[in-house]
Every structure is written in C-alpha cells, then in structure tokens.
Amino acid sequence: MKGIIFTEFLDIVESRFGLDVCQQMLDDAGVDGAYTAVGSYDHRVLVKMIVCLSKITGVSPEVLQEAYGEALFTRLLSSFPLDNGEKPNSTFSFIERVERHIHTEVKKLYANANPPQFDFISQTSALMILDYISARCLSHVCLGLIRGCVKHFNEDMAISMEPVNQDQSHVRFTLKLNAG
Template sequence: MKGIIFTEFLDIVENRFGLEVCQQMLDDAGVDGIYTAVGSYDHRVLVKMIVCLSKITGVSPEALQEVYGEALFARLLTTMPMGNGDKPTGTFGFIERVERHIHIEVKKLYPNANPPQFDFISQTSAKMVLDYISARCFSHVCLGLIRGCVQHFNEEMDIEMEPVTQDQSHVRFTLTLSAG
C-alpha cells in the first residue's frame, strides 16, 4: 500500500484525536510511525493501527475507517491530475474517473501496485451500482471516500453497502441520487 495512505492516516488521527492519542496508538501497535508518501508498506500495519485506535477511543474500527475515508477524499482530490475539460461534475463521474484513469496511471507508475477495483454493474442518471473488490478489505474506507465525494459535489445521495463476500473483499455499493 502506498505510503500516502499511511501519512494521511497519521495526520488525520493527530488532527482528530491529538498527538498523545496518535502516539499511544503507534506504541500499542508496535510501530514507529515513520512513513514516506512514496514508500510502500504492508496494509496489515494500517489495520493494526486502526484496531489500536479503536481500543483507545472506543470508536468501532468500521466507523474509524469511514471517518478516515471521508477526510482522505479531500486530501487525495488535491493530488489527482485533472486536465482541462477533464473534471467530473458529480460523484458518478468521479468514481468512473478513478477506475478508468487513476487506477491505470497508478499501475503504470507503480507496476507492483494493487489498487482496489470498481466493477460497474449498472448506471442511470440517478443510480449507480458498482462492486468494490480489494484484497485489503477496506470497504468501510471506500464508503467514507464515497461520502467525502458526495459532500464535495454537494449532492444528496443514499448509499447502500452490501457485502458480497464475508470478509468484505467484495462489496456492492448502490448509490442513488435523492430527488431534492
């Protein structure tokens, strides 16, 4: 997993919970917390930090992942290349862009990268059904990212998340724009 995910996680934990909680989480997880944005790290370390943070704060690991995903969206948005006339105008277009362009570019830059995959099942102007597939099982981070995207585009949307596999490595999202 790319280091930017780790560095952003630590920044978000420090900003939301404070430096002492962040340090306690690192100590409890048995990690030094030294990551570079361009490095590659084992995703299980991030899982361990989330579990430790959950124990410290009393917030469920799923809720922490969702909050992290929402905050991460805004930060990742600033790092995404968007050419002229290439900017999505809504959540559906943005999600398509991530899968059809960004994940492809990530694989070109980092041949060993294994980004999550979105399989688009169906789409109308008001509804998108897509599957999230990732060996890292961060479906709740994905849910948070989608919520962050919806907020960014100032849309009203119902988001349903249905696990396809028990370990949530494959999850179906149904996104429905609210009439309003």
Template structure:
C-alpha cells in the first residue's frame, strides 16, 4: 500500500481527534508512525493502526474506516495529474476510477494491486458495483464513495452488501434529488 495512505491517515487522526490520541494509537500499535508518502508498506500496518485507534477511542473500526475514506477523498483527488472533472458527476467519476485511475496507478507502480470495481447494472440514478480488494477495506471504499458524492454535491444513498468473501462487497448506489 502506498505511503500516501498512511501519511493521510495519521494526519486525519491528528485533525479529527488530537495529537495525544494519535500518539496513543501509535503506541498501542507498536508503530513509530514514520511513513513517507512515496514509500510502500504492508496494508496490515494500516489495519493495525485502525484497530488500535478503535481501542483508544471506542469508535468501531468500520466507522473509522468509513470516516477516513470520506475525509481522504478530496486529498487524493488533488493528487491526480492531468485529470479534470469539470463536466463529471459521481457515477462518471466512479467509472473512471476503474477505467482510468487504477490503470494509471498500475503504470506508475507496477508492483501495486489496486482494488477492482465491477459494474453489475446502472441507470441514470442507480448503480450496483462490486468492490474486490485483497486488503478487505470495503468500509474505506464506502467512505470514498461518500466523499465522491460530497465533492460533486450530489445526494447519494449507499447500501453496502457483504458477500461470503471478505475481499468482496457489493454497493447499491442511489442518487437522489435532496
């Protein structure tokens, strides 16, 4: 997993909670917190940080993942070179993640394995998509979807449907007029 995820996670923890909570999380995880945005790290380290933060704060790990995903979306969006979303919307962007962004990530970092999206069906206001990731970060993806809708100022109802496989969840998305 790319270091930018770790540096952003620690920054969001500091800003959402405070430095003391962040340090307690790092101590509980036995982690120095020394990450660089360009480094690569095992995703289990992030999982351990999330579990430790949950223990320190009493907030469920799934909720922390979702909150992180939502908060990190605009930060990650700023890192995308040469890609403009002027005429885009939530669904267009989500499709572009699989069609463009994940492909570019693979070119830049051949050793990485980004998540994979499969689109089961779609209308103007609904989308059903499957999220596949060996990292099992479905709740981070849920937060990213929420952050995407926030960015495009669209009301989005999201239902996360777990499957029998930990590396696969299905999302049902509904755009509403709210």
C-alpha cells in the first residue's frame, strides 16, 4: 500500500484525536510511525493501527475507517490529475475516472501495485451499482471515500454497502441519487 495512505492516516488521527492519542496508537501497534508518501508498506500495519485506535477511543474500527475515508477524499482530491483539463462533475463521473484512469496509472507507475478494483454492474443517470474488490478488505474506507465524494459534489445520495463475501474483500455498493 502506498505510503500516502499511511501519512494521511497519521495526520488525520493527530488532527482529530491529538498527538498523545496518535502516539499511544503507534506504541500500542508496535510501529514507529516513520512513513514516506512515496514508500510502500504492508496494509496490515494500517489495519493494526486502526484496531489500536479503536481500543483507545472506543469508536468501532468500521466507523474509524469510514471517517478516515471521508477525510482522505478531500486530501486526495487536491492531487487528482485531470485528463485534457476535464474535471469530473459528479460522484458517478469521479468514481469512473478513478477506476478507468487513476488505478490504471498507478499500475503503470508501480509494477507491484495492487489497487482496489471497481467493477461497474449497472448505471443510469440516477443509479450506480458497482463492486469493490480488494485483498485489503478496507471496504469501510471505500465507503468513507464515496461519502466524501458525495459531499464534495453536494449531491443528495443514498449509499448502501452489501458484502458479497464474508471477509468483505468483495463488496457491492449501490449509489442512488435522491430526486429533488
């Protein structure tokens, strides 16, 4: 997993919970917290930090992942490349761009990268059904990223998440624009 995910996680934890909680989380997880944005790290370390943070704060790991994903969206958006100056104008167009362009470019830049995959099942102007497939099983982070995207585009949208398998490495998201 790319280091930017780790560096942003630590920044978000520190800003939301304070430096003492962040340090306690690192100590409890048995990690030093020295990550670079361009480095590559084992995703299990991130999961371990989330579990430790959950124990410290009393907030469930799922809720922490969702809050992290939502905050991460805004931070990643600033580094989002525009192809031919075209800017996504909706949650649906943004998600399509992530799968069709960003994940493809990540694989080109980093031969050993294994980004999550979105399989688009069905789409209309008001409904998108997609499957999230990732060996890292961080579907709640993905849910938070989607929520952050919906907020960014100021859309009124119902989002549901249904696990396809038990370990949640395969999850189906249904995004439905509410009529308004």
